[in-house]
Amino acid sequence: MRGAAAQGRGVITVLHDLNAAATADSVIMLARGRVIAAGPTDRVFTAEALSETYGMSFSLQKGRNGQTLVGTE
Helix, strand or coil: CHHHHHCCCCCCCCCCCHHHHCCCCEEEEEECCEEEEEEEHHHHCCHHHHHHHHCCCEEEEECCCCCEEEEEC
């Protein structure tokens, strides 16, 4: 997907795996038919937005490679 994007192609992926989605350049989080948050992943993936989207508590941690790891509390 990154190769296609590097060639100037648009790439849209629907993911339910939050750790996989955390590697995207930008995301749109949806819940109950409405946009909860949209924009660069590091600004959108907040504990508050994830909690509102999924109705449970979240904590965020940075992995060794800088990737955000999402875990429920």
